[in-house]
Amino acid sequence: MDLRICHLYGDLMSIYGDRGNVLTLQRRAEWRGIAATVETVSAGDRLDPERFDLYFFGGGQDAQQDIVAADLAGPNGVALKEAIAGGAAVLSVCGGYQLLGHFYRPFEGPELPGVSALDVHTVAGRRRFIGNVVATAEQPLVGFENHSGLTYLGPNAKPLATIEVGAGNNGEDGSEGAVQGKVIGTYLHGSLLPKNPWLADKVITWALERRNGHVDLPALDDTAEREAREHAIALAHKRR
């Protein structure tokens, strides 16, 4: 078995420690004897929908996000949707999450169209949500958010988690992130996967199943991960 990871627009959309998420996917595959490769596909490159099992799509600054949105409006957006229909898994964070929805509506200027891989849309907000986040999914989820976009889910997307500390999708409905098929979007950036290895393993499993049928990943020694997660959760509660 091998795992082919695409860091989508990795040169443009990689702030807030997104590299940690890609590194975690790669290492956790390798630690199980599964060879993992990471390739960056960027604006102007041609995305081959057959090539990758897993797409990581991170956050970017406004200017970079415009370049990416324009590229996704072309053949690469179509190719990405084909890849998803073909069973690839996607993890998207912040800006990547917003661009996988239907659109991003700024205060002024035209809407930035998304690829509609997730039934969500985002509108610009007046306030910036910055801080630690603790949320509940099938297991606790801990991370850090930094966004002003307000994301709302449609009926086909399910929340990834329920907020305990922090704002999440929009600061109103208590939801954080979205899941639709094998596509995940979240506002928890940076070291999301290192501290939430269960989510990393879930995405790796989905990705491997594209070409391998049912996959059961062997357990790893996650002592360091668990300690980091528990400390981060305790700190987030203390400082809320």
Add this chain to the structure above:
Amino acid sequence: MVVLPARSLAALIAAKLTRAALRLTGRGATTLPGLAALSLDPAVAAHIAARLPKGVVVVSGTNGKTTTSRMLADVVRLSGWHPVHNRAGSNLARGVAAALVADATWIGEPRADGAIFEVDEASIVTVARLVRPRVLVITNLFRDQLDRYGELDTVARRMRDAAAALPVQATLVLNADDPIVNLIGDNFAGKVIRFGIDDATVHGALAQNVSDLTHCPRCRARLRYDRVVLGHVGDYRCPNCGFARPHPEVAATQVESDAEGTRFVLGAGEGAAVRVPLPGVYNAYNALAAIAAGHALGIEATTAARAIGSFRPAFGRLELVEAEGRRLRLVLVKNPAGFNAAAATLLSRVGSVRLLTALNDLDADGRDVSWIWDADFEALAPRIEWAVVTGLRSRDLALRLKYAGLKPDRTYVVDGWDDAVRDVLRRSRPGDEIDVLATYTATLALRRTLSRMGYAKEFWQD
């Protein structure tokens, strides 16, 4: 002779009393007096600054502003200035105000004849309007504490606003090798002096995994790099709009760096030789910035080089502390570029690395610790003999080292500053060197601990 309006005078006196009270209780009075002055009358700082005959120089940017401004303070001193300087690293508007207030007499006459201020990127516009600098130096701009400063584009915009607020006769001193900084000079009405490294042999020792800028800041086409020094700093050009690294007026050639320091020659070989007693190519940039600022002030490069040659590092900037025969080398790290520069310097030495590293997530450190995942721990890990990890987010740091490939049995998580220092001393032998990489408040805490144990002096006594 009363030179201040009554309200400013009241603010000045309140600030001076605050300072005296803090000093009596044995505390460093580096910001509270400034806060008192600014909250009573912001104009008090402007009044004092305007009376400095040689004017004000402001140094800002992501990395290197403390070292650069201290070098520059030495440079102007050697050329006869008596500057006021916010030495202790209090670089918000209140720190600038505190330094001005401390220097002024009780009726608001400055004792100094000029000022060298390092200023935080978030405060740059406020301070520029307050003290009206005659020279503004921008060292470099990298991603840094996004929860506090915002995105890099936002910081760059703030720098442009600060430049626009300068008096017409002011000079901008910019890093030619940083495209984001270079662009700030584009629409500037006044004079611009650029500095950079003109040596094709200087390029990054580490793989540049994360770059803050891959596309042209002017037209957004993909930038081409002939040479990368660190992150997005290097020799760049845009094939689309022609935006490119300009030829710097103050240029370093024949750059050499080892554990003792960094040496270079100014200009095309016939210029002054500069010896910087600090290792790392980034300290060549700091020295160049100070020389270029000196140039803007009419100070000869040979004078600047002489001052820099006898420079002593600032708090937590490659400071050496002796403890039980061990040498602890303190380096403040707070963002990926700063970490990578420190790591490259550390790796240029031979032998294995013993590390004390501390991560805090208080406001001054940045509450978001995800930046450690952009820092190149992978390059460092194979050389680490052991790492003692501490701080409020020690577990995040331990996890980072695990994913960087360091064996878990070489990482020791120790809670508490005293215990962490003791653990390091126990693990090492006399004659050993230990590298201490820590964020801002963690460096403060470790410094205080080392001081309490009798190994280092309080930093505000500088």
